[in-house]
Every structure is written in structure tokens, then in C-alpha cells.
Amino acid sequence: MSRIESLVLCGARLLGGGLLLSLLAACSSVALKPDPVPAVAPSAASQSPAAPSGSSKQTLSAASADEAPRTDFAAWLAGFRRRALLAGMSEATLDRALDGVQYLPQLIELDRAQPEFNRPVWAYLDRAVSPQRIARGQDRLQEVRPQADAAAERYGVPATVLAAIWGMESDFGANYGQTPVIDALATLAFEGRRGAWAEGELLAALKILQNGDIDRPHMVGSWAGAMGQTQFMPTVFLAYAVDADGDGRRDIWGSMADVMASTANFLAHSGWQPGQPWGLEVQLPPGFDPGRANGEGREGRQTAEQWAAEGVRSVDGSPLPAMPDCGLLLPAGVRGPAFLVGANFRAILRYNNSINYALGVGLLAQALAGGGAVQAPWPRELQPLGRSQMKALQVRLNQLGFDTGVPDGLMGPATRAGLRRYQRSVGLPADGFADQELLDRLLAP
DSSP states (O other): OOOEEEEHHHHHHSOOOSOOTTTTEEESOOTTOOSOOOSSOSEEOOOBTTBOTTOTTTOOOOOOOOHHHHHHHHHHHHHHHHHHHHTTOOHHHHHHHHTTOOOOHHHHHHHHOOOSOOOOHHHHHHHHTOHHHHHHHHHHHHHTHHHHHHHHHHHOOOHHHHHHHHHHHHTTTTOOOOEEHHHHHHHHHHHOTTHHHHHHHHHHHHHHHHHTSSOGGGOEEOTTSOBTTTTBOHHHHHHHOOOOSSSSSOOTTTOHHHHHHHHHHHHHHTTOOTTOOSEEEEEOOTTOOGGGOOTTSSTTOBOHHHHHHTTOEETTSOOOOOOSSBEEEOTTGGGSOEEEEOHHHHHHHHHSOOHHHHHHHHHHHHHHTTOOOOOSOOOTTSOBOOHHHHHHHHHHHHHTTOOOOSOOSOOOHHHHHHHHHHHHHTTOOOOOOOBHHHHHHHHOO
């Protein structure tokens, strides 16, 4: 999405997640993430469902650039070689990896770009869980059913969930990027804004080459360094990639056994609970306090049985499933659908720290298994805020004493908490959802 590249900028300020493996890669872009998201996932960049991470539109080449940057890059590279040798890389590995490495100036432009507009959750899900994506996913899952089922049995993560992540990250393997990972990470490390993170990922990529898991020409991915069909950053690869087919290599580019097992292994280590659902759509009882809906956070969780005792019901009237530690989520505020989400939703957030992404994975997996779509209507008439508008909202809330942290134009936990406090103070439903109407009220003289 997600898939493991949107972790850096957001990782430092958003939810964080537990693994922090790709903390700095998060705001790049992956298969289906319009929001700045993850803080801990495998991938560092996320895009949209229709344009998986590393799509051809973003594949980079060594375009012309000033001689000064190229000269500086060569000097940086010489210093990096020395540091890599001290870190245990062999001369042979460095020769294979770095001889002919290219500085990619377009990547710097992409890395610094900050989109002004974020798609609302309903527009995101329209693409993530479209009828076409569901049909393609069901066909592709049948093609890899033995490998997906083997990974599901070994790690306790359903095959449909693995397929959903596969679909979100690379459109079921159709597009996982063609940018040379070594070139991409060397460029980011040289540029310096995220230099320490990128150099660490570059060293990890060299270890992968030295281990013989993949060769230099085939180590390709998205422009921010996420690799393979489910978009692992190199550090995540080293920690969680699996040789499931027994050929002595961990190949997340060409071996579907390795792709599925590696993805499942990551989720298992991120807290996936076998036998529990990711979540489900629910109906809230009359008079329910929306301020208690904080499904992605630590506060407000309880058992599904306790929620049921308060009148929370599944949309189809069936009993709530056994979920020992779950919370409510209102991704579009009180005027949109409600979801009860548990440990497995939070495990997906570790892959990509975006509520939209995690919902996309859960709902796509549900559809691939033959389940229904979201029943309650989305408030499509609302006008969500762009980045500059969200920053104006944060500034104003801070001025009024409702702390949202440093204004960055992104809706994270701190902003949601500050917004809820403001909503309570003026008698509004404290759902933490911001639209143009609410911003106008805040800015009114």
C-alpha cells in the first residue's frame, strides 16, 4: 500500500505500531494508500488500488542532472563503501551492487512531494474493494491456493487476508515496481533528509544480495525501496521473509510460496490472533457516545461480549464474534458506518498504519471469501479537508487550547483527540471527524 514504504514521516508522528521496522519509509506511497500512513510496516510507499506501489508511472531512470550532484554522489558513495565494509559486506558484494549504481534525481522530487488532497475513506474503498478487484482477486487466489493455504495453516492468517494484502500492494503481482532498489536507496541516503534510515535500508539490501536471496538485476521495487509482490522494505525482509519452497532463497518476487509465507509471518509477529475476525460492521445503540469509538487506539477497548451488553449489534443481527480486546471505529464520523475491530485489525495497521488501508484489507478479504459489502451508507455529501485545510484546523485547535501537536496537515491520533475535546466543548458529537463545515465553524470570527 502496504505497502511498506509509507512509514517514515508518518511513523514519527502517527500511531507508530509495534515493530518500527520501516519507521522512516512510511510517507512514500504503496499500492493503495492515499493517506500518509504506516509507522511500522513492511513497505515504505503506498499508492492507490489502481496504481500499486512502484507503478510504471513512478518507475525512475537516471535522468539528466547537474554534474555537481553527481560528483557529490560519487564522493558519498565512496564513503558508504568504506562504512559497508566495516559493517561486514564483502568486496565482491559491493562490486556487484554498487558498480554502476545510478543517482536518480526524480526520486528526490517524488520523496519531497506532499499531496494536497487525501481521498475520503469511501472513495478509497470504492477503488480498494471494487467489483473488478474482487473478481480478479478471486481468480488469482485460486491460482495460488496451495501456497496461500499452506501459509495460512502454518501461521494462522487466512488465505483471503494474505490475498487482500497481495492485491493492495501489487494488484495481485501485476505491478510491484521496476526501480532498482539499490539505486533508489542510495539516492535517498545521499540526499540526506532521511539519510540514516535510507542507509540502514541500503545495508540491509546489500545483506540480501550477499545472502544470495536475489541478484542485483532482479532486486526491483517501488521508488522508495519496497520490494516484491507484497512490498517489504529490506530490513523487514531480513526479519520476516521466509523460504517456504525450500530452494534456499527467500524470493518474494517470483515464488508465491515465499510471498504468502513471508506476508503471513509478518502478520503473525505483529499480533495476529488465529480464529478471530479482523472486525465487522455493527449498529450502535441510540444515544451511544461517539467519543468512545477509538478502535485504532489503546483506550476504550473491551470484550465483544461487553459491547453486546451495551446494545452494539452486528448489521445482520448475528451474535458478535468472540473478540477479547476490541474497540469501535467510526471512519467517517457519526454519519457513516461503524465497525468493531480487534487485534487483527491492529496487526494490519502494523503492515501499513492507515485506517483506510486496514479497512481496505479487511473488507477485500471479506469479499474474497464471499462476504457482503458495507451496509450503512457513507456520507458522500460531506466535503473532507485537504492537507492545507487540515493544517489550518490544527492551528486553530491549538490556539483554542485543544492540543493537536505540531500542525502537519495529517489526521493522526493527537489531532483526533484534540478535535474530540473541542467537539464536546461545543456540544457536537465527539466523533473526531473533520469536514469543511466543522472547519468553517472553527474559523468563524
